[in-house]
Amino acid sequence: MPTIKDIARAAQVSVATVSNVINGKPNVGVETRERILALCKQMHYQPNILARNLKGGRTNTVMFVFSDFQRSFYLRVIHGINDCLIENHISMMICPHTTIGQFMKNGFVDGIIVLDKNISDQQIMEAASRDMPIVTMDRVLDAPHISCVVTDNHASMHALMEQLVQRNYRRFHFVGGPVHTADHMERYETFRKELDAHGIPFSQTQYFQGDYSLASGVRAGKLMAVSDNLPEVVVCANDNMAVGVIQCFREMGIGIPGQVAVAGFDGDPQPQLAPGFLTTANIPRYEMGYIAAETLVGMIQRKDAAIVRKIPAAVQWGEST
Amino acid sequence: MPTIKDIARAAQVSVATVSNVINGKPNVGVETRERILALCKQMHYQPNILARNLKGGRTNTVMFVFSDFQRSFYLRVIHGINDCLIENHISMMICPHTTIGQFMKNGFVDGIIVLDKNISDQQIMEAASRDMPIVTMDRVLDAPHISCVVTDNHASMHALMEQLVQRNYRRFHFVGGPVHTADHMERYETFRKELDAHGIPFSQTQYFQGDYSLASGVRAGKLMAVSDNLPEVVVCANDNMAVGVIQCFREMGIGIPGQVAVAGFDGDPQPQLAPGFLTTANIPRYEMGYIAAETLVGMIQRKDAAIVRKIPAAVQWGEST
DNA sequence: CTGTTAGCGCCTTCAC
């Protein structure tokens, strides 16, 4: 690999001049510039990013912190991030939470996208406090250099409920996720608010506690069935639990949507169900990745201020309702 | 961020001594070493990777070249790679084929894993010729610094056929992929060989040309059905086509496996089918990623010679046969 | 317009 020195020698100029040409500085004569450019091409010169960065420049690399390789829909997030970064000629580095230390700290990357619950809020804040632009996904943090991209649970649940009410569903059950999670709280809150808005009553006997797992959906379904407490429609805080409810009902011979309708929330492919069967709020994973990357690039290149972007999930109507 | 200089100043020693301590050189007094180590911890010192590499060291970073974010099973490959790299304290950089240029060339990464058909053999060879350790996946290249990790189509098809024959299937159809692809050729070749080995005849009327797409599977199925040319079992060069065949048969009221059995090859989740329904050769994506990374790490750290690793896919018996 | 100089943070001789 030729270095800037080799080019300088070949062109009979100083390295500074070559550097100026490469970086598009105007202070170089036309013929000198052309000559150097030609040489660069001819010798296949590639500036060394490491050396360049050592001097405080940019690495044109963004880090994506992410560990959950079990959930295949995350590939869509990565895809979105990647597409945006490609357009901006930026590279992506994927790091699991275990190895971020060395990179967060020494300017190896220009910015960070965090979608990893193993990272504490504090770690993120700390990195941001060193002027590192950061975008968090699925988590909201209030700090100067931290932008956030999250699902708009309110708008999404609102839209879903509007459609359900419009189709004349009146007796609702709700299967909730872990009570302390933001997703659960926001989804449940809006669910209740919508019922109130339409004057539909709701009591504690209509609420079932789950934990986002399929098994907890099955449990909830069983509980409804054995206590002969069937609603017109079951709204679940996520798809997994909805699938559990459906499986349970099917096994017990309860018709869907004939006897009970079921709706979920997430929109990721459910191998146990026919595609498009489940009515759900479809979180746009690809788009959220793209938007996260776009936001980060703005912060890096244009010093954009931190911003919280709430992305609504479109209602995807299926046969389950 | 403190630099080595800051540590040296705080410890009242020269930077060289600090450097020696950090790099585990023996030529430092015990108490000096301890004092410096303590200081490093206390000041949260992190050596700057960029500067370190400038001097020809390692970046401890591996590049994974990959573009096909449509196929979700690739997440499993990434997972495998990632797990192996974590164990070796190496970071992973994911680059689409569009941005590899700058990285392949200037020692920004210690090695490369390529799983991207958009990269030409020649590009890979060229990078390898500069002493860059490379592992290709799903493609075999014969060059000094290039190892390869591929599916063992022969062994896998062999195993699949053995089981089919053992279950007394005798009349086989085959739906092939694009004839020039290595996967098709190897799978078909072994398919034929197995038939021969068991004295089972096969004629051109039993071969159907597909292109790995679901649609081509449907076409093949239709062709068999309308020409009243149904076998006991249809072996497909991949799962997609098998799903097509199955869909077609179902629509035409042909029982599976009652009238015709169907087997595929790949083992990736098929949203149209119940999980575990299709009999197939299950390619271990995670493991292949892991092995690819492991191989690369060996080449980087232990200067292992290039090697071709063929990974067999386990037969996964389902209800379709 | 072009060249000289001085670092960026670290590591590697080579003295002492």
Next chain:
DNA sequence: GTGAAGGCGCTAACAG
């Protein structure tokens, strides 16, 4: 056992 000096490839500040 420790330190001083030089250099990796590049850029920025300043001279000329």
